Structure formats: C-alpha cells, structure tokens
Amino acid sequence: MAQNDEYILEILTDSSLITPSQLERARAEREGSESLIATLVRQGIVSEEDVSRALATHAAMDFVDVAQLAIADEVLAQVPREVAKRFKVVPVAESETGLMIAVGDPLDFDTFDTLHHMLQRDLEFVCATPAAIKVAYRKYYGTAEDAIEDMGDGGGIEVMGEGASTPGAEGDVGDAPIIKMVSMMLLEAYNMRCSDIHLEPLEKRFRVRFRIDGVLHEMQNPPKKLQTAIISRLKIMSGSMSIAEKRLPQDGRIQVKMGKKSIDLRVSTIPTSHGESIVMRILDKSSLSLGLPQLGFLSDDQETFEQLITLPDGILLVTGPTGSGKTTTLYGCLNYINKPDKKLITVEDPCEYQMNGINQVQVNADIGMTFPAALRSILRQAPNIIMIGEIRDAETANIAINAALTGHLVFSTLHTNDAPGAVARLVDIGVQPFLVSSAVRAIVAQRLVRKICPKCQQPYEMTESELQALGLSAGQLGEANVMMGKGCDACKHLGYKGRMGIFEMFLIDDEVRHMVNNKASTVELRKRAREMGMRTLREDGIRKVLAGMTSAEEVIGVTMSDAD
Numbered sequence: 001m002a003q004n005d006e007y008i009l010e011i012l013t014d015s016s017l018i019t020p021s022q023l024e025r026a027r028a029e030r031e032g033s034e035s036l037i038a039t040l041v042r043q044g045i046v047s048e049e050d051v052s053r054a055l056a057t058h059a060a061m062d063f064v065d066v067a068q069l070a071i072a073d074e075v076l077a078q079v080p081r082e083v084a085k086r087f088k089v090v091p092v093a094e095s096e097t098g099l100m101i102a103v104g105d106p107l108d109f110d111t112f113d114t115l116h117h118m119l120q121r122d123l124e125f126v127c128a129t130p131a132a133i134k135v136a137y138r139k140y141y142g143t144a145e146d147a148i149e150d151m152g153d154g155g156g157i158e159v160m161g162e163g164a165s166t167p168g169a170e171g172d173v174g175d176a177p178i179i180k181m182v183s184m185m186l187l188e189a190y191n192m193r194c195s196d197i198h199l200e201p202l203e204k205r206f207r208v209r210f211r212i213d214g215v216l217h218e219m220q221n222p223p224k225k226l227q228t229a230i231i232s233r234l235k236i237m238s239g240s241m242s243i244a245e246k247r248l249p250q251d252g253r254i255q256v257k258m259g260k261k262s263i264d265l266r267v268s269t270i271p272t273s274h275g276e277s278i279v280m281r282i283l284d285k286s287s288l289s290l291g292l293p294q295l296g297f298l299s300d301d302q303e304t305f306e307q308l309i310t311l312p313d314g315i316l317l318v319t320g321p322t323g324s325g326k327t328t329t330l331y332g333c334l335n336y337i338n339k340p341d342k343k344l345i346t347v348e349d350p351c352e353y354q355m356n357g358i359n360q361v362q363v364n365a366d367i368g369m370t371f372p373a374a375l376r377s378i379l380r381q382a383p384n385i386i387m388i389g390e391i392r393d394a395e396t397a398n399i400a401i402n403a404a405l406t407g408h409l410v411f412s413t414l415h416t417n418d419a420p421g422a423v424a425r426l427v428d429i430g431v432q433p434f435l436v437s438s439a440v441r442a443i444v445a446q447r448l449v450r451k452i453c454p455k456c457q458q459p460y461e462m463t464e465s466e467l468q469a470l471g472l473s474a475g476q477l478g479e480a481n482v483m484m485g486k487g488c489d490a491c492k493h494l495g496y497k498g499r500m501g502i503f504e505m506f507l508i509d510d511e512v513r514h515m516v517n518n519k520a521s522t523v524e525l526r527k528r529a530r531e532m533g534m535r536t537l538r539e540d541g542i543r544k545v546l547a548g549m550t551s552a553e554e555v556i557g558v559t560m561s562d563a564d
Contacts, residue, residue, distance in 0.1 A: 004060045007107075008055065011228075012037075013518045018044050019554050044488030048129045052104070056127035058107035066090055066102045067132040071140055075099070081141045087111050090128075090136045098122030104130035138220055139205075158257040159237050178229045181222065182237070186265070189257055192492065194282060197265075198217075199234075201227055201275030213499050214323070214448045214491070231276050232268070238267050247271055254280070254454060266350070283352050291523070295325075296500030297330050298543065304505060305444070309333045309411075314441035315404045316392075319416040325501055326413040327352065330387055333411055334358060337385065346380060347374045348389040363389075375399040383477050388412040394430030401431060404439040418537070419445040419506035420525040423516055437513035445504040447537055449554040452483050453491035457548065460484035466552040470542050483548035502541040502555065504535055 010019045018040060019337035026039040027460045040046050043412075056063040068091060078099055079091040088112075088281040094099045098121060103111065108125040116123055128136075185208070189197050194210040199206075204226040208219045222230060235241040238252030254265040264283040308316055316333075318326045331353065334344060338357050349371070359381070361374050371388065378386065390413050391397045404410045416422045422443045426436050448503045460482050467473060485495025506529045508516075515525060530536075535543075541555030 012208045052129045061106045062126045066128040067135045083149040097124045100124045102128040180380040196281040199278040272531035313408045317443045319445045342384045344385045345383040346387040385409045401439040419443040419504045437516035444507045446501045447558040449550045450496035451498045453485040453497040455490040456486040457483040481548040504537045
C-alpha cells in the first residue's frame with residue numbers, strides 16, 4: 001500500500017486485530033524485504049480482508065467484495081481500461097452521489113484527487129482488497145497481454161513423451177505468449193495440489209477451475225478470445241490429439257517436466273455449445289508411496305487391513321463411488337506387498353501410474369484387449385497377486401473369482417455405496433452366490449474427507465445440529481479433540497489441506513458365507529456385519545472428527561445415506 005506500514009500497523013493494533021506480541025514475533029520472523037503486513041498475513045494472524053476492512057473503517061469508507069459483484073457494461077465504460085490499470089481501481093455502480101469506484105488503498109488521497117480530475121465527475125469511493133480488485137480487473141478489462149503478464153515467467157516447463165516430438169510442439173515465435181500462459185497454468189495447478197483442471201467454454205467467458213481436495217475453485221479466467229489457442233496448445237502437447245477435430249470427444253496424455261519433477265496429465269475433451277471443454281487430471285506419483293496410515297487407517301483398522309492384504313488367496317474388494325480414492329488404496333496395497341519374492345500383475349484402464357517391480361497391462365478394447373482377454377492371458381504368467389482396475393461385467397468377475405479359487409490373491413474395485421452391498425452387486429451381474437461366498441475374503445467401502453490443516457487448526461465446539469446429525473450428545477465428547485482450520489497461506493485459506501479415507505470393513509466369515517449361499521439380502525448381511533463389530537463409514541468418520549483429523553461437516557457431507 002502507498003501509506004507507511006507503521007501507520008497501518010497502528011490502525012490494526014487499535015482495531016485489536018493484532019497484539020504487540022504478535023507484531024514483535026512478525027518482526028523477528030520477517031523474510032528478507034517482506035513487509036510486516038505481508039508477514040502477518042503469511043502467518044495467518046490477519047487476512048488481507050481484515051487489513052482492508054480495518055483501513056476502510058478508519059477512512060469512514062464502505063467495504064465491498066468486488067470479486068463477487070456483477071458490474072454492468074455501462075458502468076465499466078465510464079472508466080477507461082488504461083485508467084483502471086494504472087490506478088488499480090474498478091468502477092462498481094452508479095450511486096446517488098456519483099460513480100462508485102472500488103480502491104485497494106482507502107488512504108491514498110492523491111489517487112482520489114487524480115481520478116476526480118481525469119474523469120471530471122462526482123465519485124464515491126469504496127474499499128476492496130487489492131486481490132479482489134485484480135480479479136475484477138482481469139475479468140472485465142483484461143486483455144491477452146494482461147493475462148500473460150500476470151502469469152509471470154513460464155520457463156522451466158519441458159514437454160515430454162509424444163508431445164515433445166509432435167510438429168508444432170515448441171510453437172512459433174507468435175505462439176510464445178500462449179505457451180507461457182498454458183505452462184504457468186499447469187505449474188500453478190501443481191503447486192496448489194490440484195487434482196484436476198477444468199477448462200470450460202461458456203457464452204461470454206472461458207472459465208478455469210481447479211479441483212483442490214475434492215472441491216472446485218474458480219481461478220483467474222483467460223480472455224475468451226484465447227480459448228481456441230489454449231485448447232489447441234494443450235492438444236499439441238498431448239501429441240495424440242487432433243487440433244482439426246472439434247466435433248468428437250478425444251482423449252490424450254501430456255507429460256511435462258517442471259524442474260526435476262515429471263508430471264503426467266490425463267486429458268479429455270468433449271464438444272459443448274460454446275466450444276470444446278477440457279478436463280486434465282494431474283497424476284501425482286507421490287501417492288504411490290503412501291503408507292496405510294497416510295491413507296487414513298487408524299491403528300486397529302490398519303492391523304486388520306494388513307492381515308487382509310497378505311492373505312495367500314481370495315478376493316479383496318474396495319468399493320465406493322467414482323472419486324472416492326479406491327485406486328489410490330489399491331496402489332497403497334500393492335506398494336505394501338511389492339517384494340522380490342512375489343509376482344504382481346495389474347490390468348488397468350488406463351494405467352495411471354508406472355510402478356517399479358510390477359507388470360502393468362493396459363486395456364485397449366479397440367484391438368480386443370479387454371479385461372477378460374487380458375485376465376485369461378495373465379493367468380498363464382503365473383502371478384501371485386493380481387490387481388484388476390474394476391469389475392464391470394460377469395465375465396471379468398467370474399475370471400477374477402476363478403483366479404482367487406486357484407490360489408491367487410486378487411484386488412479389485414466395485415461401484416457400490418457400502419461394503420455389504422457388494423455381495424448383491426456381484427450376484428446381480430451374474431456371479432453365482434456359492435462362488436462369491438467361496439472367493440471373497442473381505443470388502444472395504446471408503447469415502448474421502450478433507451483433512452484439517454495442521455498449520456491453522458484450532459479447537460472447535462460442534463453445533464447442536466452437527467451433534468444431532470452424528471448421533472452424539474455433548475456429554476459423549478469427553479476428552480475429544482475436535483478441531484477446525486482457521487485458514488492460512490499453507491492451505492490457501494481453506495482450513496483444509498489434503499484428504500484421507502474413512503472406511504467400512506466387512507470381513508467374510510463362515511456364517512456370512514452360509515447367508516450368501518442362501519441369498520440373504522443386503523439388509524441381513526449388514527445386520528450380521530454389525531454384529532461382528534463392523535464400523536460404518538459414519539462411525540469411522542466420527543472417530544476421526546473426535547481425534548481432530550477432519551470436521552463434522554466433511555463426515556456428514558459424505559455419509560448422508562449411511563444408516564443402520
């Protein structure tokens with residue numbers, strides 16, 4: 001800001017937003033030429049919005065969240081783009097006292113006088129955060145040059161794989177700004193721990209959203225005029241997608257090197273009303289080395305799960321909807337049991353990660369390499385352990401069961417809402433009940449919940465509605481360590497950082513096998529599982545809420561249908 005930092009710090013202190021001890025700690029921990037205000041924001045003591053609100057109050061000025069406003073074209077036309085860019089302001093609306101303009105520094109009176117002189121009309125000033133003004137400027141005034149300038153330096157990203165040898169991959173001199181923009185978008189997504197990138201052409205804008213810990217967040221949108229160029233650049237980087245074909249869906253893969261890190265992205269395009277929509281999934285190989293505790297298992301469940309994945313034969317099924325982390329759990333299992341004395345083969349569609357010491361088979365239906373065809377062949381390879389990406393039909397299921405009955409340990413996934421429901425699902429797709437009861441050793445259902453950020457977690461008292469939803473009373477909390485994230489730079493002010501699983505483990509014993517043979521219903525199987533001590537998804541989630549690992553909001557949101 002234009003005003004002296006010490007004056008602003010005095011305002012923050014008078015507003016009780018910071019204490020003298022916090023200020024002294026910030027002075028001691030300031031990095032390089034960083035301002036004390038930036039240090040306080042980085043430490044999570046105050047937010048940029050806190051600072052702006054305090055300054056607005058001091059200046060007797062209203063505060064607005066300009067990033068959330070819809071600004072009319074006739075209002076924008078009253079402030080030229082060059083003026084908005086130079087003074088870092090955005091017109092908001094017409095008011096009774098003149099044109100309302102949002103400013104980032106409510107104490108910069110020189111700017112107010114200059115704008116009065118340049119615009120030659122009555123003005124009313126309101127305060128917004130500098131970040132929100134920047135977002136609004138890019139949204140309403142931004143040009144291709146502005147967007148590229150804002151991206152910064154896009155160097156250090158190298159296209160690998162097929163895209164590296166594709167004609168046009170390096171681009172012409174005139175394409176350099178687009179190359180930089182796309183490179184920086186990929187780098188930003190990776191740095192923000194994004195799992196997938198959504199580029200969506202709408203009627204008047206080209207929307208960019210990042211999915212972080214399962215939740216979509218809208219990012220700075222490139223100008224609509226760059227839509228075609230950005231999509232073409234991504235297709236070229238894949239090396240296998242046609243930039244001429246815009247009427248049919250396409251799939252590809254991008255491999256880039258960022259410094260010493262190699263990043264894979266799975267790319268999918270589909271035609272929409274206003275252009276091609278692209279989704280890129282970032283394949284993070286670091287998840288392959290996750291141990292069972294990092295997946296979300298507590299000590300007792302981890303011990304049980306370790307026993308299951310070291311059985312000599314049988315089927316272990318991991319169930320849940322799309323995006324519930326089933327594949328990551330299976331990779332965690334393979335990583336745990338991958339030893340030189342075992343031969344492991346996987347059949348996947350697609351092979352998302354390359355794992356050392358494991359034979360991975362890619363399904364390709366176009367040439368007849370289906371799941372059943374691959375399975376029939378790999379059984380002749382004498383594996384000890386087989387991982388099947390997903391059981392989708394009766395033929396795949398029967399081959400998997402026959403493999404389990406002939407001395408192989410088989411891991412696979414199935415789409416069901418809970419663990420006992422997997423039995424009915426297998427029977428429904430055509431597997432005989434006696435085969436299910438003979439081959440299946442255990443079924444694990446799972447969901448993903450966000451983890452509370454360890455940097456900004458603080459004690460939290462659950463509301464009455466949360467207690468009621470979880471079936472708890474205040475007296476049952478005892479010595480619970482319920483936490484909630486305040487939001488800090490480490491978690492991008494979300495309060496959460498990373499995800500973990502909550503689990504429901506259904507072990508198959510002799511009585512359950514007898515029930516399956518007699519075609520027992522899912523309700524009966526669930527009742528028996530509860531008698532055996534199975535914790536439901538919600539109950540496992542509650543344990544993690546009380547341990548301060550996740551929030552009640554997260555558990556309630558992903559276990560809405562969970563009931564006894």
